[in-house]
Amino acid sequence: MSPSPAFQLTRTLPEDATGAALRADVRHGLTRSPKTLPPKWFYDARGSELFDEITTLPEYYPTRAEREILVARAGEIAAATGARTLVELGSGSSDKTRHLLDAFGELTTYVPVDVSESALRGAARTLLDAHPALDIHALVADFTGALALPATPGPRLVAFLGGTIGNLLPEERTAFLTSVRGLLSPGDFFLLGTDLVKDEETLVAAYDDAAGVTAAFDKNVLAVVNRELGADFDPAAFEHVARWDAEREWIEMRLRATTAQSVKIPALDLAVDFAAGEELRTEISAKFRQDGVRSELRAAGLELAKWWTDGADRFALSLSSVPSP
Incomplete structure (x- = not known):
């Protein structure tokens, strides 16, 4: 990507971090x-x-269901948070992020976090074409590890979309949500995508x-x-x-x-x-239920503020914040 004052990339992972993690995971998991x-x-x-x-x-409904909510509720999310910085964990291609960026009139900064530098650079190229005034500070990092965010304008909205939290075991979810809470200051918000319990078929x-x-x-x-x-x-x-x-x-x-x-x-x-x-x-x-999501957020020090589902109640987006003292 050609140098641009609107794009920065910070690598927080060592060059061989991916290879080392694969070797460790394969040895641990297969023995x-x-x-x-x-x-x-x-x-x-x-x-x-x-x-x-x-x-x-x-057969695969989650992506469509989450997109339906984002399209319908992006304006409400923007109004509820007043965010000037959007942080997306596990951003990948940043495809769903576009619905939020289009709705956030006050947003100045986007911080995508992903282990893939190529994915971050590719997404930045596309986003800057549509939002040339946006500052993008990409982080090559593992969101399940210790994460330090760059100094950016607040309020901040940290987003974790796609139902990816469901890939974490309960103890891993607890650690992850606690780490997210550590990233937030009063006035910041956390937007979480969760697939909901439904029939087995x-x-x-x-x-x-x-x-x-x-x-x-x-x-x-x-x-x-x-x-x-x-x-x-x-x-x-x-x-x-x-x-x-x-x-x-x-x-x-x-x-x-x-x-x-x-x-x-x-x-x-x-x-x-x-x-x-x-x-x-x-x-x-x-797969999740609203009461369970509320309980897990509260255990991490977050308070559920908004809960939106698609028209068929298949998927949910929840907005939580740091409770007032």
Whole structure:
């Protein structure tokens, strides 16, 4: 990207941070029982393409439902917050952000936070074409770790969209929400996207579409480990599984070994045995209820102020703030 006074980029991750995190996650996840891998490793270039395709599938409602709320409520969000700075955690392509930027008349600064420098630069190019007066201070950072935001005008609105919070285990959500609270000053707000509990058939279909796109997306994590760590996973020897856990109220995506096999991972000097039928969990996607969201926010020191859903009550955006002393 050509230098622009409206664009800054700060890297808070070491150059090899991604590789080191992948090696640590693969070693930890594949040497435990049951085996797991974090969902963030789906998203190489191919994985991102597949996810973009998923969002257009008839079975996958969350993206459409959240966009419906953003389009309908962006003006209310702007009026309620009076934000001059928008901070977006896990911003990616910043696609949904455009609905907010168009509605915020007083906004001067956008702080996208993502682990992908290329995604940040690409999004900045597009946004500056539409909003040339906007200051963009991009952060190459992991939003699940300690995060220091640049000095920007307040009030600030921190946004975490897409229902991504559902990929965090309950203890991880607690730590994350507590860290978000630490970023906020009095007068700042937090905008959170959450997928809602609904019938099992709708939920499972959203994660196991008839066209098999989600299955390809799930198996892509094996391709990432093969390419980056020299592993010899055979994706054809695994089948995609999506299951609703009614007790925990979350979807689990898994890869089930169709045969007994041993996978070698040379970069870790590791061999991993799978029994026939053994499953590797690749994602949880928790679904929420309003009372539960309110309780989790309150435990982190935030007070739920606004709650909006789409017309079918499939998805919710909540606005919370630091309560008055």
